[in-house]
Structure formats: structure tokens, C-alpha cells
Amino acid sequence: MSYHLNYGYIWTHFSKLGWGLVLSLELAFVSILIGMAIGLSLALAYTGCGGLVRRAVAGYVEFIRNVPLLLLVYLVFYGVPSVGGFAYDATESFVITLSVYAGATMVEVFRAGLAAVPRGLIDAGKAIGLTGWQRLNCVRLPTMFRIVLPSLSNAFVSLFKDTSLASVIAVPELTYGAQWINTNSFRVIEVWSVAAPMYLATGYVLLFLLQRLERRFSVH
Amino acid sequence: MTESTSPKPVVSIRAVKKSFGANRVLDGIDLDVHKGQVVVVIGPSGSGKTTLLRCINLLETYDEGSIQVDGVEVGFRDGSAGVRQPRRDRDLARIRADIGMVFQLFNLFPHLTALENVMLGLRKVRGRSSAEARKIAEQWLARVGLGDKLDSLPSQLSGGQQQRVGIARAVAMDPKVLLLDEITSALDPELVGEVLTVVQELAKDGMTMIVVTHEMTFARDVGTRIVFMDGGRIQIQGTPREVLSATGHDRLKSFLARIEMKHH
Amino acid sequence: MLYAIRSLPFLWGGLLITLQVSALVVLLSLIAGVVLGIGIVYGPRWIYWPIRIYSDFLRGIPLLVLIFFIYYALPLIGVNFTNVMSVVVALSAFEAAHIIEVVRGAIQSIHRGQNEAAKAIGLRFTQRLLYVIAPQAIRRFLPPWINAVVDTVKGSALVSLVGIVDLTLAIQQVIGRTYIPMPLYVLGAVMYFVINYTLSSASRRLESRFAYIRE
Numbered sequence: 001m002s003y004h005l006n007y008g009y010i011w012t013h014f015s016k017l018g019w020g021l022v023l024s025l026e027l028a029f030v031s032i033l034i035g036m037a038i039g040l041s042l043a044l045a046y047t048g049c050g051g052l053v054r055r056a057v058a059g060y061v062e063f064i065r066n067v068p069l070l071l072l073v074y075l076v077f078y079g080v081p082s083v084g085g086f087a088y089d090a091t092e093s094f095v096i097t098l099s100v101y102a103g104a105t106m107v108e109v110f111r112a113g114l115a116a117v118p119r120g121l122i123d124a125g126k127a128i129g130l131t132g133w134q135r136l137n138c139v140r141l142p143t144m145f146r147i148v149l150p151s152l153s154n155a156f157v158s159l160f161k162d163t164s165l166a167s168v169i170a171v172p173e174l175t176y177g178a179q180w181i182n183t184n185s186f187r188v189i190e191v192w193s194v195a196a197p198m199y200l201a202t203g204y205v206l207l208f209l210l211q212r213l214e215r216r217f218s219v220h
Numbered sequence: 221m222t223e224s225t226s227p228k229p230v231v232s233i234r235a236v237k238k239s240f241g242a243n244r245v246l247d248g249i250d251l252d253v254h255k256g257q258v259v260v261v262i263g264p265s266g267s268g269k270t271t272l273l274r275c276i277n278l279l280e281t282y283d284e285g286s287i288q289v290d291g292v293e294v295g296f297r298d299g300s301a302g303v304r305q306p307r308r309d310r311d312l313a314r315i316r317a318d319i320g321m322v323f324q325l326f327n328l329f330p331h332l333t334a335l336e337n338v339m340l341g342l343r344k345v346r347g348r349s350s351a352e353a354r355k356i357a358e359q360w361l362a363r364v365g366l367g368d369k370l371d372s373l374p375s376q377l378s379g380g381q382q383q384r385v386g387i388a389r390a391v392a393m394d395p396k397v398l399l400l401d402e403i404t405s406a407l408d409p410e411l412v413g414e415v416l417t418v419v420q421e422l423a424k425d426g427m428t429m430i431v432v433t434h435e436m437t438f439a440r441d442v443g444t445r446i447v448f449m450d451g452g453r454i455q456i457q458g459t460p461r462e463v464l465s466a467t468g469h470d471r472l473k474s475f476l477a478r479i480e481m482k483h484h
Numbered sequence: 485m486l487y488a489i490r491s492l493p494f495l496w497g498g499l500l501i502t503l504q505v506s507a508l509v510v511l512l513s514l515i516a517g518v519v520l521g522i523g524i525v526y527g528p529r530w531i532y533w534p535i536r537i538y539s540d541f542l543r544g545i546p547l548l549v550l551i552f553f554i555y556y557a558l559p560l561i562g563v564n565f566t567n568v569m570s571v572v573v574a575l576s577a578f579e580a581a582h583i584i585e586v587v588r589g590a591i592q593s594i595h596r597g598q599n600e601a602a603k604a605i606g607l608r609f610t611q612r613l614l615y616v617i618a619p620q621a622i623r624r625f626l627p628p629w630i631n632a633v634v635d636t637v638k639g640s641a642l643v644s645l646v647g648i649v650d651l652t653l654a655i656q657q658v659i660g661r662t663y664i665p666m667p668l669y670v671l672g673a674v675m676y677f678v679i680n681y682t683l684s685s686a687s688r689r690l691e692s693r694f695a696y697i698r699e
Contacts, residue, residue, distance in 0.1 A: 066634065066680035067673045068641035071652055075673065078659070079666040164546035168645060175548055182552070188560055192553040200544040279600050309609050317606030327601035331619045340615060341605035393605060 009185040010194055013177075020177035021198055027095060027173060028160040032106075034099035035159075036152075039106020044136075046107070047114050057107060064104035069165055073097050077169050090169040098162065105155050113148035114140060146217055153210035157203050164199075174198060228291070229254050230397050230428050231276060236285035238271060245271050246282065247452035253397065258429045260439040260460075263449035264475055269432045272449070273399050276430070277319040278312055289319060290396050317345045320390030320398040324406050326382045328374040334361060334385045335370040338392050346393065360388040364418050380411030387418055391427065398422070400431040416442075436479055440464055448472050488667035491658045498654025499675065505572060505650065506637045512576040513636070514629075517583025522613070524584060525591045535584065542581035547639050550574050555646045571643045575636065582632050590625040591617060623694035630687035634680045641676075651675060 010017075046057045064072070077093040088096075117140050125135040167176035178195035182188055229252040238246040245268045253259050261269045274280040276287055278294050287294045294315055299305035307315070329337050335357050342353035361370055364384040374382050383403055390398060400419065404412040416435065420442050423429060433439060439446055439460060446463040448456045450471050456463060466472055524535045542550065554574040558565055565573065594617060602612040644653035655672040659665045 062681060062684075063673070063677060066638075066677045066684065068638040068652065068676055070641045070644070071655075071669065071672055071676065074652075074656075075666070075669040079669040082664070083666045161544075161546040164548045167548070175546065175552075178549070179552065182556060188553070188556040192549065192557065196545045196549050196553065199546060199549060200541060203544045277604060279603060312603075313606050313608040313611075315606075316603055319604070321601075321604040323597060323601060323604075325595075325597050327595075327597035329598065329601070329616055329620075341607070344611055344615060345606040389605065 005190060006187060007190050007194075009187050010181060010190050013181055016172070016177035016180055017174060017195060017198065020172055020174035021202065023171070024160060024163040024166075024173040024175075025202070027091075027098060027163045027166060027171075028156065030095055031098035031102050031163075032152075032156050032159055034095070035102025035106045038099065038103030039108075039110050042103070042107045043110035043114060046111055061104045061107050064101055069097075069101055069162060070168065072101060073165055073169060076100075090166070090171045094163075094166040094169060094171050098159065098166075101162070102155070102159055105158075109148050109151045109155065110144065113144040113151070116147050117143045149210075149214045149217065153207060153214065156210065157206050160203065160206065161199060230290060231430065232286070232288040233272075233276075234286045236272070236275065236282050236287060238268075238275065238280070238282045238284075245452055246275070249285070249452075249454060251447065251454065251457075253428060253430055255428050256426045257444040258423045258431060258442055259445050259447060260443035261430065261432045261447045261449060262434070262436075262439060262475075263455075264478075267449040268452045269449045270401055273321075273401050273430060273432050276397075276399055277316050277321055278307070279321075281306070289315065313345070317341070317393060318396045320393055320395035322383070322386045322390050322398070322400045322403045324402040326374070326379070326386045326406075328382055328385055328389075330374050333371045333373055334366060334377065334388075337374070337385055338389045341389065341393050356392055357388070360392045361385070363421075364388045365414070378411060379407045380414045383407065383411075383415045384418055387415070387422075391422065397428045397430065400429060400433070402432050402434070404433065404435060434479060436464070436476070448475070450475070488671040491662070491668060491671075494658050495651060495654045495672070495675070498649055498651040501648065502637070502640050502650040502652075503679075505568070505575070505643060505648070506633075506640045508572055509575040509579060509636050509640070510633050512572070513579035513583055513632075516576065516580040518587055520580065521584045521587025521591070525588055526609075539581045539584045542578055543585070547575070547578050548642055548645070550578055551642055551646065567646055567648050568643075571646060571648060575639055575643075578639070579632055579636050582635070583629065586625060586628045586632060587621075589628070590621040593624055594620050623690075626694075627687045627691045630683055630690070634683050637676065637680055637683075 042057045042060070045053050073094065076097040077090065080093075081087045121139050121143060122135060125139040130138060163173055164175035166173050167179055170176065174195060178191050181191045185191070231251070231253040233249050233251040236246050236249040237244070247268075249268075249272060251259070261272070263269050271280055275282045276289065276294065282295055292315060294312075295307060296304040297307055297311065328334075329340065332340065335354070338357035338360060339350075339353040342348045342356055343350065346353075348356070358367070358370060361367060364387055366381060366384055366388070369377060369381060369385075372381075374385070377385065386403070403419075404415055407415065412435070416438050419429075419431070419438075423442050431438075431443070441460075443460050445457060446460050447454055448463060448469075448471075456466060456469055456472055458466075463472070464476070520535050520539075523531050524539075527535075551571060551574045554577075555567070555570045558570055558573075598616055598620065599612060602616040607615065640650060641652040643650050644656065647653075649657070651672060655668050659668050662668075
């Protein structure tokens with residue numbers, strides 16, 4: 001084995017990794033916000049409505065969760081403009097894709113969360129005369145959010161790792177930066193030995209921060 | 221005061237000590253159990269009585285002292301330089317095959333029928349053929365009154381029925397001593413009787429038993445000897461009459477008073 | 485849409501590669517994951533920590549990063565794998581890390597009284613595992629494992645990025661010739677969907693079938 005480690009190139013171009021990480025976090029953050037909006041509305045629609053709506057929501061969720069994210073990225077970035085007649089840049093396209101992807105997970109999270117709200121609380125709300133809408137806002141949603149916080153944390157970290165796929169359509173996030181350094185310097189082991197721990201460490205930090213958030217809001 | 225003519229005890233416990241961290245749970249226990257005896261261990265929770273029982277078949281390890289079942293040291297073997305070393309799993313399995321245990325929470329195998337629960341040890345540990353094992357298992361299940369429930373799953377049985385299967389599973393192995401760990405504590409009151417009746421019959425047939433229980437009536441009627449434990453030590457032991465009417469032993473008296481209140 | 489249907493023969497080879505790679509990865513990761521999972525539950529400390537670090541590390545990085553790293557780094561340390569071998573190693577290592585967690589969860593969800601009762605009737609370690617623990621662990625293991633299989637099939641799409649002509653790359657190649665992307669992407673999505681939906685339905689049916697064994 002005649003490979004000698006040389007981290008020089010990595011440090012010179014570290015900004016590609018550093019800013020790439022920032023972009024990855026931004027992508028994840030925006031996508032989960034939009035995904036939560038999608039997921040919550042669809043979960044409420046699913047819980048509140050009948051057969052046709054339920055099947056449509058289930059169809060959306062099943063489709064997104066059974067198709068590779070990579071294919072979805074291509075479909076949205078290359079496929080949609082060709083039928084829609086418009087163009088968008090890679091970052092916009094990826095955010096849309098990841099949001100739709102996150103939305104499918106979020107529907108499941110919120111649906112299970114709503115179902116986990118103890119019946120006793122809802123009955124108490126009825127007993128003091130709250131309307132359905134008031135029960136939703138004052139009893140069910142706040143309780144549900146506290147229940148689903150752990151799932152949301154895990155989903156966010158997962159989404160953060162999924163942002164690595166943005167690199168295939170040249171979005172300059174962390175994986176793209178690492179690939180750039182890789183192909184320009186062939187310092188394979190060095191670059192990935194920096195980039196991989198960056199993902200790992202960021203993931204742990206995110207989980208830690210989110211757990212502290214959980215504890216502040218936790219009911220149980 | 222022993223009922224047996226053989227001088228060598230089935231279970232011999234000497235100077236056993238055990239700690240969980242800083243908590244000394246067993247603080248020097250000496251106890252002999254002879255063949256055919258029913259030794260009932262009573263005491264408040266935290267007194268170490270369940271831990272002692274679980275040390276006998278090494279579900280818990282003991283730090284110091286000696287526990288011998290039929291002359292074989294349970295927890296340790298003689299290592300190379302004569303140094304005591306913990307037993308290996310394979311040896312433990314053989315020792316445990318001769319010790320039966322019935323658990324407070326039954327611990328029946330939920331994926332097996334009552335019959336299969338009893339047959340498992342017979343086939344895999346005693347090496348019986350399927351036909352032999354089935355016959356023995358059927359006999360024992362009939363003896364505990366479950367002859368019509370052979371193919372039921374544990375989830376289909378009541379607590380009392382499950383516990384009787386647990387008893388059958390333990391005694392079918394023909395153990396040298398039977399350990400009973402508060403076997404009625406998790407049962408609804410009306411189911412306790414059917415289980416204790418089975419145990420009483422086993423005692424009459426000469427099964428050597430060590431019973432941890434809160435059922436004082438059972439202790440008085442079936443026990444050969446009662447042992448009162450508190451704070452990790454044996455405080456007093458003797459025949460049921462001696463122990464249960466002991467005057468002058470404060471801790472025992474307050475313990476018995478608490479039990480009486482609970483049952484009234 | 486006609487283009488899409490007519491291109492099916494070209495996609496067939498890609499689909500086969502996807503299925504073969506997935507099947508191989510599922511098999512390797514299952515064996516490794518179960519063995520290491522049992523090791524992490526029952527093994528001594530010096531077995532626990534390496535497996536734990538391996539599992540946490542591989543679950544903390546994106547699959548794409550792992551594939552790129554193994555694909556580019558292996559030749560540099562003198563290991564001459566083919567494309568397919570590198571990618572199978574990467575995918576299997578990744579999935580095995582997840583399966584270790586599934587196994588661990590399945591075994592640890594079994595009440596400790598079961599192991600104690602098995603010990604009490606004199607069963608040895610391998611016997612306890614085989615006759616008491618495994619039958620109960622399997623029903624808790626199968627649904628999440630099938631999810632892992634679905635993830636494997638989805639993850640296999642990433643091999644297209646290192647030049648292996650799986651279904652995804654086959655789709656790209658057809659689009660490269662016809663310049664009509666959308667119908668083909670939709671067709672590809674449908675094909676993946678059919679495979680994975682069948683798997684997840686099987687998982688759901690298994691979950692309800694095992695429900696008869698209540699605690």
C-alpha cells in the first residue's frame with residue numbers, strides 16, 4: 001500500500017465542505033417545515049374525512065415511500081419541466097422534491113400522533129363544551145405535538161442525511177463539495193474521512209439539541 | 221426435627237453473601253433442606269428471600285459462601301490452581317435440569333401450547349423421544365387438572381391455569397428440589413386456591429420444596445419448617461407452630477401483623 | 485407514453501440488475517446483521533463496543549457517502565473489487581448496521597422471564613436461543629426487517645451513480661436517446677413501486693397474522 005495521507009488540499013478548500021454543510025442544513029430545515037405543513041394537513045384530512053380522501057392520501061404516502069428518492073429527484077428536476085414548460089434551478093427543484101418526500105413521512109407521523117392522543121383528554125374537552133374546532137386547537141394538536149417530538153427529531157436527522165442526494169443535480173451541499181474535492185485531487189480517503197464525520201457529528205448535535213427541546217415540552 | 225432418615229441435605233447453603241452494588245442483600249445465610257421437606261421462607265420485601273431462591277439455581281450469582289444441590293456446588297467450580305471460578309453455561313444447564321422453578325409471573329412460553337411447554341424440557345434436556353415426552357407431559361398436566369387444555373396456548377388460559385402449567389413444566393423434569401417464587405402473588409384471589417391445592421398434593425407425595433410466599437395459612441398447614449428472613453439474614457426458623465406463635469421476636473410479630481391486616 | 489412502453493425491453497436488463505443486487509445485499513446484510521445483533525445483545529463488553537460503534541457510525545452517515553467512499557477508496561488500498569462488488573459491500577455494510585438494531589430491538593423486547601424460565605428447565609444458551617427466544621423474536625423482527633428490505637431496494641438505485649446499469653441508470657440511458665424524460669421516470673417509479681409495495685403489503689399481512697400470540 002503506497003498511499004500517503006495528505007490533508008493539505010482538503011483544508012485549502014474546506015469552505016466547500018463547510019458551506020456545503022450549511023446548505024445541507026438549510027435544505028433539510030426548509031424541507032421539513034414544508035413537509036410538516038403538507039403532512040399535518042393531509043393527516044387531518046385523513047382523520048376527518050371519508051373513503052375517497054383517505055385513499056388519495058394513502059396513495060400519495062405509499063407512492064412516495066416506495067420509490068427511491070433518487071428517482072424522485074430526477075423526476076422533479078428533469079421530468080417535470082419537460083411537461084410543464086418551465087424551468088427551475090437545481091436547489092428549488094430539490095427542495096420541492098425533499099418537501100414532498102418529507103410530507104409523506106410526516107403524514108404517517110401526525111396520523112399516528114393524532115391517534116395516540118388519549119381519549120380521556122378529548123372527552124374532557126367535550127365535557128367542558130368545546131366545539132370540534134376548539135378541541136382540535138386546544139387539546140388534540142398541542143398534545144399530539146408533544147407526543148410526536150421524538151419522531152420529528154429522527155425524521156429531521158434522516159432528512160439531513162438525505163440532502164446528500166442533492167449532489168447528483170449539482171446542488172453545492174456537503175456531499176457535492178466532497179465529490180468536487182475528490183475528483184479534483186483524488187485525495188479520496190482524506191476527503192471522506194472529513195466529510196463523513198461531519199455528517200455524523202452534525203447528526204448527533206441535532207439529536208442532542210432536539211432532545212433538549214423535547215424535555216422542555218414533554219408532558220410524559 | 222427432620223423428616224428424612226438420610227443425613228445429607230438436598231440443598232445445603234453455607235455463609236452465603238451477596239450485594240447489589242452497595243446494598244448487602246444476603247448477609248450470611250445458612251440453611252439445610254432435607255429430602256421431602258417443605259421449607260417456607262417468609263419475610264418483608266427486600267429481605268432477600270427471592271434473591272436467595274434465585275441463587276439456588278443461579279439465576280442470580282452469589283458473591284461468597286456455598287450453595288450445594290445434592291453435593292454439587294452450584295455457582296462455582298474448581299479452577300486450575302484450586303481457585304474458585306464461575307460455572308460455565310453448559311455445566312449450569314445440567315445443574316439446573318435437576319432443580320425446578322415456578323415463577324411469580326408464570327413465564328410460560330407464549331408460542332407453545334400447554335403440552336409443548338411441558339414437553340420442551342423433556343425432549344431437549346432429558347433427551348426423551350417425542351412420544352415419551354408427550355406421555356409424561358400429558359400425565360402431569362392431567363395431575364394438575366388441565367387434561368382438557370393440552371392444546372391451549374397460554375393466552376387462552378386463566379392465571380391459575382397458567383400457573384398450574386408452570387408447575388407441571390417444572391415437576392415433569394423430575395427435579396431434586398422445587399423452588400416456588402411467590403407463585404400466587406400475581407393471581408386473582410379466587411384462583412389462588414386451585415394452585416395451592418396442587419402444591420399441597422406434591423408435598424404429600426414427598427417433593428422437596430423451598431417456597432417463598434405470603435400465604436400464611438399455606439405455610440402453617442403444609443410447611444415442615446418456616447424460615448423468617450429480614451435484612452438479608454435468617455432471623456428465626458423452626459416448625460410452623462414454633463415460628464408463627466413466637467413471642468418476643470419483634471420484627472416477626474410486626475411482619476405477621478401487617479400480613480394479617482392485609483388479608484382481612 | 486408509447487415510448488415508455490416500447491422501451492421496456494431496454495429496462496429489463498436494468499431491472500434484473502436491481503433485483504440481483506438487492507437480493508444479494510439482503511442476504512449478506514441479514515446474515516451479518518443477525519449474527520452481530522445476537523453478539524451485541526448477549527456478548528461481553530469487548531464484543532459490544534465495536535459492534536455498537538460500527539452500527540452507530542454507519543447509521544449516522546448518508547448511504548451515498550458510504551458508496552462513494554468505498555467505491556473510490558478500496559482500489560487505493562489495494563483491494564481490486566469490481567464495481568458491483570464494491571457497491572454490494574457498501575450497501576450490505578449499511579443495511580447490516582440497521583438490521584443489528586432491528587435484531588437488538590426484537591430480542592430485548594422479550595420479557596426477561598422467558599430467558600429465566602428457559603434457564604430454569606436446563607436449556608443451554610444455543611437451545612434457549614433456538615427454542616424460546618428466536619420464535620418470539622421473529623415476529624417482532626419481520627415487519628421492521630421487511631422495511632429494511634424495501635430500503636435496500638430503494639438504496640440500490642444509488643448504484644447507478646457509480647456506473648452500474650441498474651433500473652435507474654437504464655432509465656437514464658433510454659432518456660439519453662429519446663429526450664422524453666417524464667414518461668420514463670413515471671414508468672420507472674411504477675416499477676419500483678410495484679416491487680416495494682408488494683413487500684410492504686406482505687409485511688402488513690405478517691404483522692396481523694402474528695397478532696394471535698398475545699403477551
